[in-house]
Amino acid sequence: MKLKSVSLFILAISLFSNQVQAAEKQQDPKPNILIILCDDLGYGDLECYGHPHIKTPHLNQLASQGMRLTDCYASAPVCSPSRAGLLTGRTPNRLGVYDWIPEGHPMHLKREETTIAQLLQQAGYDTAHVGKWHCNGLFNSSKQPQPGDHGFRHWFSTQNNAIPTHENPVNFVRNGEPVGEIEGFSCQIVVDEGIQWLTEKRDKQKPFFLHVCFHEPHERVASPPQLVEQYLNRSIYEDQAQYFANVANMDAAVGRLMKTLDEQQLSENTFVFFTSDNGPETLNRYGKGSRRSWGSPGVLRGMKLQIYEGGIRVPGILRWPGHITPGQKNTTPVCSVDLLPTLCALAAVSLPDERPLDGANLLPLFSGKPIQRTTPxxxxxxxxxxxxxxxxxxxxxxxxxxxxxxxxxxxxxxxxxxxxxxxxxxxxxxxxxxxxxxxxxxxxxxxxxxxxxxxxxxxxxxxxxxxxxxxxxxxxxxxxxxxxxxxxxxxxxxxx
Missing domain, CATH: 3.30.1120.10 (Arylsulfatase, C-terminal domain)
Known part of the structure; x- marks a missing residue:
């Protein structure tokens, strides 16, 4: 009698296990995640946001394939705080990242803060950061946490801007090793690294999180001569043509990245978010040698460094095939601090509960429902x-x-x-x-x-x-x- 009961118990366990495995197979795999962040790109700098001269066909296409946000915000009107807010879902002053971080400064994104990359890595994602980091002053030093300490298994980054300009930068570091001078323009170099990671270096048995952070169109601006030539007849000065070409070059880099997703058959299961870290730079604020900040806030009041709309409202484009209806324009206010709770919900990851969050889950937005904000x-x-x-x-x-x-x-x-x-x-x-x-x-x-x-x-x-x-x-x-x-x-x- 006991033997029969044991047999029935084993059979029940076996049937339950088979049912669980079948249910897991029926579930959609966790989506890949691609966040693209520009530096000082203004609300009015893209063709799909109304710029009269700059051509951005690849971002136009991305917007047509997903949702263009009219009321998208950065978490701060200046670089380092904005990036820290995006990564943590917390308003930057909570973190102590009060301003842009000069080289050598003690201010940094603290090790005890929880980032999107850490949460996704713990949930089985492979993770990479390529481009501008700017979340510490002691870059590539054991004295402060680096991208790898904040959840990025692979990183190819600079402390702040591309030096000496976007052309032939000398200050990239790959996983702790300085790379030296690289020929080309920064946005294309960053995308080269992202593409190589996607096609050769990532763990293809895992979903991925790739964070692409362009230096463009932050000063010091440098653009490919053939693109500058195309904008000379649309500009007042050559410096203005340089800026227009800079945005166009960034758009071309986005196009190469999207093409790679298509070629690798990754597009259908990849959540893409494109945005900027703050509003456009004021012309000539940096003085001699930096006269190419011709960014536009569009109809908004103010520029970078201001808390009026021009300093904090930025372009925002979302694409997630099968979940976001193509060709939408959405007027709901959203912010980069919303990314952490959104991506946690998307990847079925529990939210960190040790510190207050300031963002909200955006997933209801994709089905036409209101966002449930607990704090403005x-x-x-x-x-x-x-x-x-x-x-x-x-x-x-x-x-x-x-x-x-x-x-x-x-x-x-x-x-x-x-x-x-x-x-x-x-x-x-x-x-x-x-x-x-x-x-x-x-x-x-x-x-x-x-x-x-x-x-x-x-x-x-x-x-x-x-x-x-x-x-x-x-x-x-x-x-x-x-x-x-x-x-x-x-x-x-x-x-x-």
Whole structure:
């Protein structure tokens, strides 16, 4: 009798195991993920976003195959914070990445932060980062975490910009080994590496996460002569033609990447997101040798470094065959901090619960349902070129706030230091402005006086959010960096 019971038990276990295996086979494989991030690409810089001269046929095609986002935001109006926010799903001031990170600076994306790459790697994904990193000051050093420490098994990166320009850069590092000078233009070099990884180096038994970070069209701009020639008759100056050609060259690089997905039969199961890290650079801000920042915010107010729309609203294109209906235009506000919760849901990965997240899962958007946000979209940049330093968007409404810290950027010195951190950690919000972005995309009509009740509600939410983020942000010990900087700037003074 006992033998019969054991046999029946074994048979039941066997049948259950077969059913589980059959169910797993019927499930769709986990999708591959490709994130493409440009540097300083403006909201109005693409043909599919209305640029009158720049031709971007490959991104036009990508938009026609998926969803073009009209209200897509970067997590900050400046480079390093924006990248850190994208990787973690957290507004950058929580992380202590308050500004762009100079070489040698102690500020960095801390090891204890959880990134998209780490979560996907733990879920069985192969991962790679190619292009601009800019999430630490001590690049390729054991003193700070590198791309490999944040979940990227393969990395081919630079600390900040391509040096000396986009042409023939000398500062790429591959998995800890400096590469030296590479002939060609940065975006094509980055895509070469991405294509080689996709076709030869990745583990093809696993789904992949590839993060492509172009240096284009950040200064110092350099573009292929044959492309520049095509834009000379559409430009006022050759420097403007250089910028137009720079965006066109980036578009061509995207086209090569999409072609590779097709050739490798990967397109149908790959989620693609294309965007920019912030708005367009202001012309001549860098001075001599960098006069090619002819980016456009389109109809938006402001540029890079501002928390008005031109500094934070950027192009956004999504493609996921079979899940996103082709040819859509979507006006729902989304942000790069939404990527982590979205990709976790997409790959069936549990969200990290040790720290507050600021993003939301975008998957409902693809089936026409509303996004369930638990916290409004939020931005804070202490060195903003706009007088307001803090902003929040909820629905169609945006509130921006001035602060009690210095109005200009010069009193705070060059980047995050002991002085600026006092204001970052303690400054209060003062004057407020509110805008209805559905009716006033260019933020020309401050409705604070006409909408006192709405102002009161938005102000309260913004003050509460700002206080929570301000409290969480760490303080960096910048004393050594400040001393070294002073020695470089004032060598005679330090000798005395």
């Amino acid at each position: 979209l939020f931005w804070n940049y202490y060195r903003a070129n706009s007088t307001p330093r803090v902003a929040m968007r909820e629905g169609d409404w945006k509130v921006v706030a001035h602060w009690s810290g210095p109005e200009g950027i010069l009193p705070l010195g060059n980047n995050v230091n002991s002085i600026s951190q006092q204001f970052i950690k303690n400054a209060k919000l003062t004057k407020f402005e509110i805008y209805n972005l559905k009716q006033d995309i260019s933020e020309q009509h401050n409705l604070a006086w006409q909408e006192p009740d709405r102002l009161k509600e938005l102000k309260q939410k913004l003050v509460e959010k700002y206080a929570a983020v301000q409290k969480e942000g760490p303080v960096w010990d910048t004393s050594d960096y400040e001393q070294e900087r002073e020695k470089r700037l004032f060598p005679q003074k330090t000798k005395q």
